[in-house]
Amino acid sequence: LVSRENHPDRTTITVGGVPIGPDTVTLIAGPCAVETPQQTLEAAEMARSAGATLLRGGAYKPRTSPYAFQGLGEAGLRILADVREATGLPIVTEVVDAHDVPLVAEYADMLQVGTRNAQNFALLQAVGAAGRPVLLKRGMNATIEEWLMAAEYIAQRGNLDIVLCERGIRTFETATRNTLDVSAVPVAQRLSHLPVIVDPSHSGGRRDLVLPLSRAAIAAGADGVIVDVHPHPEQALCDGPQALVDGDLRELARVMRQFPPLL
Numbered sequence: 001l002v003s004r005e006n007h008p009d010r011t012t013i014t015v016g017g018v019p020i021g022p023d024t025v026t027l028i029a030g031p032c033a034v035e036t037p038q039q040t041l042e043a044a045e046m047a048r049s050a051g052a053t054l055l056r057g058g059a060y061k062p063r064t065s066p067y068a069f070q071g072l073g074e075a076g077l078r079i080l081a082d083v084r085e086a087t088g089l090p091i092v093t094e095v096v097d098a099h100d101v102p103l104v105a106e107y108a109d110m111l112q113v114g115t116r117n118a119q120n121f122a123l124l125q126a127v128g129a130a131g132r133p134v135l136l137k138r139g140m141n142a143t144i145e146e147w148l149m150a151a152e153y154i155a156q157r158g159n160l161d162i163v164l165c166e167r168g169i170r171t172f173e174t175a176t177r178n179t180l181d182v183s184a185v186p187v188a189q190r191l192s193h194l195p196v197i198v199d200p201s202h203s204g205g206r207r208d209l210v211l212p213l214s215r216a217a218i219a220a221g222a223d224g225v226i227v228d229v230h231p232h233p234e235q236a237l238c239d240g241p242q243a244l245v246d247g248d249l250r251e252l253a254r255v256m257r258q259f260p261p262l263l
């Protein structure tokens with residue numbers, strides 16, 4: 001279903017009226033985690049004024065340590081819905097458990113499946129049946145074939161509104177959190193008709209790498225980027241070192257506007 005073999009034209013999907021696909025380069029930005037109404041609104045205003053058209057933000061956070069901030073849960077979803085109301089930006093937010101899918105789908109414009117759940121087949125099937133577009137991260141240990149098969153699980157439930165997101169894979173390198181696999185962008189686009197975007201924030205784990213990795217992604221033909229922003233990264237409860245501040249985001253948006261999408 002997701003293969004390009006039977007579907008030669010690349011697909012554009014829309015999220016709350018915002019297109020993601022071959023004719024555009026979409027900027028998705030927002031906080032890694034929803035922490036407070038004020039922080040989320042400020043991050044969303046930063047995103048919107050820089051030119052982002054979708055707001056990201058996690059209410060359910062899959063953290064490596066059980067002692068780390070786990071997200072606000074439904075209270076975080078309510079904050080996101082209020083911020084959507086205030087800014088007009090449709091929301092992309094992660095769901096980590098199949099049981100939470102109906103609740104998260106009530107609030108979200110797009111459901112995100114994160115790298116740690118990228119082969120959680122029960123979750124993939126549940127989001128496939130939820131009636132919302134899905135942002136599917138690549139598992140950090142998954143081959144491109146396994147990533148596409150994960151997308152197939154979603155598609156099999158009748159949902160072809162899927163965006164693939166390369167977010168770095170685990171390699172021997174320790175200078176970055178993960179290694180952004182730029183080649184995954186054209187490879188996945190040749191194998192699948194689905195849009196492919198890149199997350200330079202979670203792959204590098206470092207603010208100073210977000211712009212160069214975004215440039216690389218867009219030059220390779222990515223259909224968009226999804227980045228973390230925070231009004232006060234030093235106070236962030238999650239992944240502050242990779243969050244962009246206002247000026248960085250404007251610079252990223254400026255660079256993105258210079259790249260016409262590769263047709």
Ligand code: PEP
Binds near residue numbers: 167
């Ligand atoms: C995220 O986007 O909030 C996230 C946790 O990303 P990943 O699953 O790629 O680590």
